[in-house]
Amino acid sequence: MAELEKTYNPVDVERKWTAVWRESRVFTPDARSSEPPFTIVLPPPNITGSLTVGHALGTTVQDLLCRWKRMKGHNVLWLAGMDHAGIATQKVVERALLDRGVTKDALGREKFLEECWTWKAKYHDRIVEQLGALGASLDWSRETFTLDPGVSRAVREVFVRLYRKDLIYRDRYIVNWCPACGTAISDEEVDFVETHGKLYYIAYPFAGGGGELVVGTTRPETMLGDVAVAMNPGDKRAEALRGKMLELPLTERAIPVIFDEAVDPTFGTGCLKVTPAHDATDFLIGLRHRLDPVVVIDRTGRMTAEAGRFAGLDRRAARAQVLAALEERGLLRKIDDYDHAIGHHDRCGTAIEPYISRQWFLRMRTLAAPGIEAAKHGAVTFTPDRWGNIYLSWMENIRDWCVSRQLWWGHRIPVWYCGDCDETIVAVEAPAVCPKCGGAKLAQDEDVLDTWFSSWLWTFSPMGWPETTEDLETFHPTSVLVTGGDIIFFWVARMIMASFEFMGEIPFSTVYITGIVRDAKGRKMSKSLGNSPDPIDIVGRSGADAFRFTLMMLSPPGQDIMFDESKVDVGKHFANKIWNAARFVLGQEADVAGAAAGFGAGGSRAASVDTPAGLHEAVFGDAADADAAFGWEDRWIVSRLAKRAAELEGHIDAYRFDEASRTLYDFFWHEYCDWYLELSKAAGRQGGLRGRGASITARAVLGASMILLHPMMPFITEEIWSMLAPGRGVLAGYRFPGVPARSLDGALEADVDFFKEIVAAIRNLRQSFNIPPGKPVGVVLNCEGGRGIPARLDRFREQIGLLAKVSDLTIADGAARPPGSVAAGLSSIEIYLPLAGVVDIEAEKKRLGKDLEKITRECEKVEGRLKDARFTEKAPAEVVEQEKNRYDEMSDRRRRIARILEDLG
RNA sequence: GGGGGCUUAACUCAGCGGUAGAGUGCUAUCCUCACACGAUAGAAGUCGUAGGUUCAAAUCCUACAGUCCCCACCA
Secondary structure, three states: OOOOOOOOOHHHHHHHHHHHHHHHOOOOOOOOOOOOEEEEEOOOOEOOOOOOHHHHHHHHHHHHHHHHHHHOOOEEEEEEEEEOOHHHHHHHHHHHHHHOOOOHHHHOHHHHHHHHHHHHHHHHHHHHHHHHHHOOOOEEEEEEEOOOHHHHHHHHHHHHHHHHOOOEEEEEEEEEEEOOOOEEEOHHHEEEEEEEEEEEEEEEEEOOOOOEEEEEEOOHHHHHHOOEEEEOOOOOOHHHHOOOEEEOOOOOOEEEEEEOOOOOOOOOOOEEEEOOOOOHHHHHHHHHOOOOOOOOEOOOOEEOHHHHHHOOOEHHHHHHHHHHHHHHOOOEEEEEEEEEEEEEEOOOOOEOEEEEEEEEEEOOHHHHHHHHHHHHOOOOEEEOOHHHHHHHHHHHOOOOEEOEEOOOOOOEOOEEEEOOOOOEEEOOOOOOOOOOOOOOOEEEOOOEEOOHHHHOOOOOHHHOOOOOOHHHHHHOOEEEEEEEHHHHHHHHHHHHHHHHHHOOOOOEEEEEEEOOEEOOOOOEOOOOOOOOOOHHHHHHHHOHHHHHHHHHHHOOOOOOEEOOHHHHHHHHHHHHHHHHHHHHHHOOOOOHHHHHHOOOOOOOOOOOOOOHHHHHHHHHOOOOOHHHHOOHHHHHHHHHHHHHHHHHHHHHHOOOHHHHHHHHHHHHHHHHHHHHHHHHHHHHHHOHHHHHHHHHHHHHHHHHHHHHHOOOOHHHHHHHHHHHOOOOOOHHHOOOOOOOHHHOOHHHHHHHHHHHHHHHHHHHHHHHOOOOOOOOEEEEEEOOOOOOHHHHHHOOHHHHHHHHOEEEEEEEOOOOOOOOEEEEEOOOOEEEEEOOOOOOHHHHHHHHHHHHHHHHHHHHHHHHHHHOHHHHHHOOHHHHHHHHHHHHHHHHHHHHHHHHHHHOO
16 A cells, blocks of 8 residues: 555545546436435525635535435435526626626627626636535536526426416516616615715795795605605694695695605604605505606616706716705705615615616515415424524515516516517417417517526426426425525525425425624625635635535534634644544554454454444454454444444434534544544554454444545545545445444443543643653552442553553552652542652642642532532432532542642641 | 624633533643644633522523624605
């Protein structure tokens, strides 16, 4: 075997396995498999750019689940795909074109779309590379893009079906309009930003004189489009003002005073200027009072002809000029500072302009009903569960969804208008002639659909819907959805609605919401901020395994994580530790590799020991040579392995990946490496059957560890696996039968804990007295009064010697304390360590005095509790029992320390 | 205006009713024949504040403070 590098170098190893996995097709499931299905759909990344650390987190969680389930014997489909991200992509492509001095309008629709496809190809490849580098076990054979013909067909089908059910309608309505992007957007795409603004008080004189009403507004420029002034009908002034008209300043128009419940009489002056064309509330008031809107701001944010002499001005400039004009006329009564939230487009940050336009809408209320029931009854659950409440409150207050976008990049709305008879034709395929008049002058709706109108079909559209396919039958509903809390409304909720509507079932049973990855300053990592390192760079520097492990360790469910690349060192060091442990184990006698396949001198043990079950049989079995071959430490590590494997399974099932990573880390580093491998060195030196037994255990537990670690750290485990058992096939495709729970040995584990305590105490004494680590010492263990302790400790002799560098060990009931020795007291035993030189009695007294003080304090606390009748009567019996045992142990230890102290005089 | 998260060792975070934990950092000793991306030992915490429930509270309840986030048609 080639000499292994001293330090693990992930780059070559990872590249190799990415290629091997791809060729092995272990990530491409067969829809006809008899194994139980497990499905995850990858939240399709936007092709706007490359992935962030946030994506790496979600990807790792999904990959971990998929690999775990695959090894557990599931038929796993992790479906790959990407999203065309309509508005976001159109934006970035436009910007890129602008850098070349080209505008999209100059280019025209067709050419512009070609540019988008070029962009898509580039970033698609980059994202594939990133996902590969992270080790994602995605099925690329089923890869889908949200503009693929199949998805497009599904989108049109859905549109038509919803239209026929009268759930989709077209209407002129006030929508959120982005003047910069030139399109309508949905309510969900509006971010409200707290802004320091002003509240302007403007006087509107009564027509024909006789006073005025003062209105308060944050947007004085919209007054040009006012059609009324509204007051609450309960307002004291109401009766006197009924039927009154006001002169709208700066215009020739007179407007009525009206009364509407929507007006808060306590706000401002209690008078609200009503501008139906430029405010959503006012639009509704306008509808109720049959007032025609006056549009004074156009789709680009400029004042219209209706704005009179302000026409052509940008809305910001118009505000200044309107205010100046009002000031001049003495109608501007007051300006207050006023903080309020202003809606901005989440993609470009432009202030939203409420705007009346003809758009397509989807009625949501009926669609939401089954989705609400599903969450309430647990058919769909959220982890952490508080997200379920957020989902429900949104679903229960759902509003119609504006699905049309005035963009080019996206699914064209499947609606045609007849130029002859004005007929509207909604169809999956483009009609040749108008079905009503037979005319051929058909024009398709110019608009496209909201991106999410294709994404919401994501659990089934890539599997071939509306056809009934094997994939749909096998893999739908999917199992888990892993995504961020920020797209619950955009995506998760809508997928649930779409799946109920078109599949008649849930899309997934569990929604796992990851935390948000933030930078060191606490800002969310995003493409637009440019504050996320490229995952590929991190992988290049530290390795995907290190990165993945670190992400899992840092992310308790639902907690945001403050990511800093230096944190990846934890994973990097761990990978290095794993590598070196393997180096050590693999470096042991070469013939062990053969022995591992079938242990036993006379072939009495043909069972393979490189599976957890086989190892159990070998170590715990009753064959004649078991006792000679395996020591207590072998049985101990196998017992620990069984325990840790069970813990790991529990943590993964509970989506506690942080706990899972800790379990693996503690087991492998602190139990297997720190204790077991060190212990096995003694047996190794002994050689013979015993030496082989130890080597076999070391190898088999290493192998089992690779299995357990694989979902989290796929590359390094695959590499070590291949060295442990060449020709066995890839670990990624290995079916893991589990570690037998019968390997557990609680009594042995308790004894080993005692052993570890003794070793630690001796090491502590050595350090306290500056005994060089390499210098052997003699040690006496006095077990006076400890029932049967000497016999129990006897089997640990050799190992105490090895791990604490003890050359001469005496274990006895009532052993004498050697002169000139220092001592430590544990519960059940005293430890004497003779020193060659003179002991500083005073310093020693001080050290032990501190120990005694501490143990006494704790002892008294427990004693006090035990003496309290309220405790002994009310606390559960097992707690009282436990406290009693604790007290016994602590008081024994206290007695021993006190005695050692006394001896010092 | 509602709703939620967070506040534990210098830092980043676990623990969520019965002995305060980890990683990093720090101190000391060691290049012990797998690993200095290492080993061993150690120092380090009024568990945000104030009340309450309980035999027992970092853990449950109630306020409050700080902080971050979501939702909301008071212009």
